[in-house]
Amino acid sequence: METPTSFGSWVRRRRKALALSQAELAERVGCAIVTIQKIEADQRRPSRKIAERLAHDLALPLQERDAFLRAARAELGVDRRTDPTHTTAAPAALLGRPLGNLPAQATLFIGRDRERMLVRVLLRRAEVRLLTLTGPGGAGKTRLALQAAAELSDDFADGVVFVGLASISDPALVIPTIAKALGVSDAGDHLMSVRVSGALQNKQLLLLLDNFEQVLPAAPDIAALLAVAPGVKVLVTSRAALHLSWEHEFTVPPLAVPNPGMLPALDQLWQYDAVQLFVTRAQAVSHDFALTDDNAAIVADICRRLDGLPLAIELATARVKVFSPLALLARLDRRLALLTDGPHDMPARQQTLRATIDWSYNLLAPAERTLFAALGVFAGGCTIELAEAVVQFAAPTAGRSHILDGLVSLTSQSLLQHAQGQAGEPRFVMLETIREYALEQLGASGQAPAIRRTHAEVFLALAEAGAAALEGAEQGAWLGRLEQEHDNLRAA
Numbered sequence: 001m002e003t004p005t006s007f008g009s010w011v012r013r014r015r016k017a018l019a020l021s022q023a024e025l026a027e028r029v030g031c032a033i034v035t036i037q038k039i040e041a042d043q044r045r046p047s048r049k050i051a052e053r054l055a056h057d058l059a060l061p062l063q064e065r066d067a068f069l070r071a072a073r074a075e076l077g078v079d080r081r082t083d084p085t086h087t088t089a090a091p092a093a094l095l096g097r098p099l100g101n102l103p104a105q106a107t108l109f110i111g112r113d114r115e116r117m118l119v120r121v122l123l124r125r126a127e128v129r130l131l132t133l134t135g136p137g138g139a140g141k142t143r144l145a146l147q148a149a150a151e152l153s154d155d156f157a158d159g160v161v162f163v164g165l166a167s168i169s170d171p172a173l174v175i176p177t178i179a180k181a182l183g184v185s186d187a188g189d190h191l192m193s194v195r196v197s198g199a200l201q202n203k204q205l206l207l208l209l210d211n212f213e214q215v216l217p218a219a220p221d222i223a224a225l226l227a228v229a230p231g232v233k234v235l236v237t238s239r240a241a242l243h244l245s246w247e248h249e250f251t252v253p254p255l256a257v258p259n260p261g262m263l264p265a266l267d268q269l270w271q272y273d274a275v276q277l278f279v280t281r282a283q284a285v286s287h288d289f290a291l292t293d294d295n296a297a298i299v300a301d302i303c304r305r306l307d308g309l310p311l312a313i314e315l316a317t318a319r320v321k322v323f324s325p326l327a328l329l330a331r332l333d334r335r336l337a338l339l340t341d342g343p344h345d346m347p348a349r350q351q352t353l354r355a356t357i358d359w360s361y362n363l364l365a366p367a368e369r370t371l372f373a374a375l376g377v378f379a380g381g382c383t384i385e386l387a388e389a390v391v392q393f394a395a396p397t398a399g400r401s402h403i404l405d406g407l408v409s410l411t412s413q414s415l416l417q418h419a420q421g422q423a424g425e426p427r428f429v430m431l432e433t434i435r436e437y438a439l440e441q442l443g444a445s446g447q448a449p450a451i452r453r454t455h456a457e458v459f460l461a462l463a464e465a466g467a468a469a470l471e472g473a474e475q476g477a478w479l480g481r482l483e484q485e486h487d488n489l490r491a492a
Helices: 007-017 022-029 032-040 050-055 062-072 113-122 139-153 173-184 192-201 211-226 267-273 273-284 296-305 312-315 325-330 332-338 353-361 366-375 384-391 400-412 433-446 449-467 475-484 486-491
Strands: 128-133 160-164 203-210 232-237 247-251 417-420 424-428
Touching: 007 032, 007 062, 022 032, 050 062, 050 267, 050 273, 050 384, 062 325, 113 128, 113 232, 113 247, 128 139, 128 211, 139 160, 139 232, 160 173, 160 267, 173 192, 173 203, 173 211, 192 449, 211 232, 211 267, 267 273, 267 296, 273 296, 273 353, 273 417, 296 325, 296 332, 312 325, 312 332, 312 353, 332 353, 332 424, 332 433, 353 433, 366 384, 366 400, 384 424, 384 449, 400 424, 433 449, 449 475, 449 486, 475 486
Parallel strands: 128 232, 128 247, 160 203, 203 232
Antiparallel strands: 417 424
């Protein structure tokens, strides 16, 4: 017999099937009990984040989750359906099942609503033929690209083709690898590039090239494909841009984290993707883990200390079975030694935090490695002028232009971040997880004591100049400059 239902009754039935009280479900989800009460009474629609938490904590089968999330946001009229589990699979979930040749994902995609929307908007613009997602290792470029590609699959008559490049290092193998993904045979007299161009010439598809950073010399081959295949668009993930005239670059930021000293209410912490990812993954390894008033500030601090990097957060949650959040936080001064227990079915470079930074470091030229290690001495970043003053000791033969070129190169390879300093002055900043690695390299070089001494001398001189200027007409500017260098002054 058909029984009409509603989203609220769906939640209520699942909760009771798990023998959970409304209070217990609210604690797991991280919201107030009145929120659960209103959702079950169909007096309130949950936010997307709460709906995703409900789907996880109600242990919904994978085939039901898409319908559940759509119903939560009133995109699916559950009250007029006889069985909410019968629904057409949509690409948004991309969990546990392949879409075309996109690899299936073992975990639910968390957050990134703004980034997903922007990637979709860019790829739907006629003039955007090549979009490169850049960012440091562990920022979640691949997951974002896979999610966006799945959500865009209906926009391309010939679908989406995924090409994983992480296993190759020879740029000459890029076109053959694309050919294999396209099903292009290597038989015949024509060059492989000609056969791939012919296969793509009349196609309307999205080509997703994952992990391009170690085969960057093959970038012109991608430009050649775009030139002969007007219906093809290319989505690339790379720690460095391809530097092609076709290219539009999109920098994937770390996940949002709460501001230090401004912890929001418990039910508002879910607006921060880093916190949501931490709790979701922690519950996967420890089912009784919950975000509470007692641990909320600690979890927020962990997410900040890990720079909001998804890989670092996922590796940290693997330790929740052993360490409480407080014990985990206390050990984050040595992140690289702690975060070493990634899933064994993931690539080796993603099983430890050190391995993912190794991947980027090993792609640097020798002079870039020297500069990268020396820049680890700066706490809170540096200006071009300060970098030149300190780093020239490590590379005495490098002129000012070479150091600037090195800063730009390290930024383009996602090991530095560009920021706007005082009065619009360019500033270069390292994520703390990357800085820890740089300091290890500096220590191994044997130059750490001399570089630290030079750093201290430069900032002593800055402090002395500032002290003299604080009584003059430039007092305001100098206060701002000293505040900007607060972390460096403390380190010195």
